[in-house]
Amino acid sequence: MSTTNRGQLATSGNSNGSQNKNNDENAESIIPTVPVKPIGIAKNVSNGKYVFPDIKKEDIWNARMFLKYYGVRDFLDKFLPNELNSLYLYFLIKLLGFESKDRLLVKLVQENVEEKIMPGFEYTYTSIDDPLEKKYTIRLIKDLQKAMNKILSTRMRLLNFYTIDHFATRLLRAKNIIVLTGAGVSTSLGIPDFRSSEGFYSQIKHLGLDDPQDVFNYEIFMKDPSIFYSIANMVLPAKHNWSLLHSFIAMLSQKGKLLRNYTQNIDNLEAYAGIPKAKLVQCHGSFATASCVTCHWSLPGEKIFDNIKRVELPLCPHCYKKRKQLMTAFKRRQEGIIESHDEDDWDPKMDESTIKSYGVLKPDITFFGEALPSKFHRSLKEDISKCDMLICIGTSLKVAPVSEIVNMVPARAPQILINRAPVKHAIFDLSLLGFCDGIAALVTKKCGWEIEHSDWKTYANKNYQLEEREKGTYDVITSA
Known part of the structure; x- marks a missing residue:
């Protein structure tokens, strides 16, 4: 068989024609194209050398998306012919955007491949003899597996979702939005974030902890609950006061668009703003309730707010008497004074660290070293496959497992970041950088909606300018 055209990656439209047409009309088609036929590598009959198909950036994107969208089995079935040699494996690795690190292998491939189809020569696509030794085939299989695993574990940016108009258009028709929020959504209320230069952790260096996070x-x-209670007032929620951003999420719920709000915040402001309990997952617990660390008696968190404001330990009334006895007995033991009745109060298993926390009421915040609430894992299992949009707001995505949500949602779901600074270790289709409340107002206006909040008119009447840093990343500048 002779040919004058270099081998190409043959593709066709997806079988769901009506859906593709719909997506194309909205410039948001995200379903990868299915190849018409497997990869074809041409062979020069005269010299035995091979010619790879051209690879464009769009081909790499499509191959990666196909793998993520349809899975490994369908990917290999659609892209590889039934009869192949090791060069097909090498080419498929390149089609996914990778290169083998084995220099000798790469050199051998280059020796057996020519750059393009030469006019006047005869080429065939049916010869399957392998120019490489079996050991290289095994190496290529391993490299291909690594490449596929890398793709499957890494999110890819959608090609046709990178402007605020794309965001607004998709927001209007989305039905299962996951909103992931962090401390940045509460900073406009005077509640500090955690990791910025002026954040909570930078403000508690005076405690002398090896790591400021140890306060949690x-x-x-x-061992010593007074460390936490010496600064707990700094993160105490403002009762029944929430930001415009909180009301933005509540609005999404009212419009039937919110699948779930996963919040890393402990201030309980989402609940105050009216986000239904069923739609809210407080991943790290909250101040909404408190419990005794000894008997586990529970009470509303607001009952200990006065203690927190006075920088004092809130104590369980059911454990108070026993705590007092233990503290007295322990103090006497330290002083070398042991009275007979102290032995009745003393537990030999007790030590100073146990006594200091005995009967102390602790807000039901998930501290480092504690398991996340079961609702987090249960809800995530239900929500991931349903998600049609992920909006991450006011978070640096530094704390697992909540930070892993960005790698779990379907590849077809657009991901948006609203934050003061970019998050470089995650891949978002659209990053809007600025103050959360203002960006929420801008997006709401573009959708033709209004937010029920006392600050709505103030933010709605502001002027907003978008300065592009790079494709999909914008600084949102606010002016009166």
Whole structure:
């Protein structure tokens, strides 16, 4: 068989024609194209050398998306012919955007491949003899597996979703939005975030902890709860006061678009703003309730707010008497004074760390060292496959497992970041950088909606300018 055209990647439209047409009309088609036929590598009959098909950026994107969208089995079935040699494996690795690190292998491939089809020569696509030794085939199989695993574990940016108009258009028809929120959604209320230069952790360096995060370490709390309560007032929620951004999420719920709000915040402001309990997952717990670390008696969190404001330990009334006895007996033992009745109060298993936390009421915040609430895992299992949009707001995505949500949602679901600074270790289709409340107002206006909040008119009447840093990343500048 002779040919004058270099081998190409043959593709066709997806079988769901009506859906593709619909998506194309909205410039948001995200379903990868299915190849008409498997990869074809041409062979020069005269010299035995091969010619690879051309690879464009769009081909790499499509191959990666196909793998993520349809899975490994369909990917290999659609892209590879039934009869192949090791060069097909090498080419498929390149089609996914990778290159083998074995220099000798790459050199051998280059020796057996010519750059393009030469006019006047005869080429065939049916010869399957392998120019490489079996050991290289095994190496290529391993490299291909690594490449596929890398793709499957890494999110890809959607080609046709990169502007705020794309966001607004998709928001209007989305039905199962996951909103992931962090401390940045509450900073407009005077509640500090955690990791910025002026955040909570930078403000508690005076405590002398090896790591400021240790203020939320469960083991340290049990040894000395006064460390946490010396600064707890700094993160105490403002009762029944929430931001425009909180109301934006509540609005999505009212419109039947919110699948779930996964919040890393402990201030319980989402609940105050009216986000239904069924739609809210407080991943790290909250101040909404508190429990005794000894008897596990529970009470509304607001009952200990006065203690927190006075920087004092809130104590369980059911454990108070026993705590007092233990503290007295322990103090006497330290002083070398042991009275007979102290032995009745003393538990030989007790030590100073146990006594300090005995009967202390702890907000039901998930400290480092504690398991996340079961609702987090249960809800995530239900929600991931349903998600049609992920909006991450006011978070640096530094704390697992919540930060892993960005890698779990379907590849077809657009991901948007609303934050003061970019998050470089995650891949978002659209990043809007600025103040959360203002960006929420801008997006709401583009959708033709209004937010029920006392600050709505103030933010709605502001002027907003978008300055592009790079494709899909914008600084949102606010002016009066």
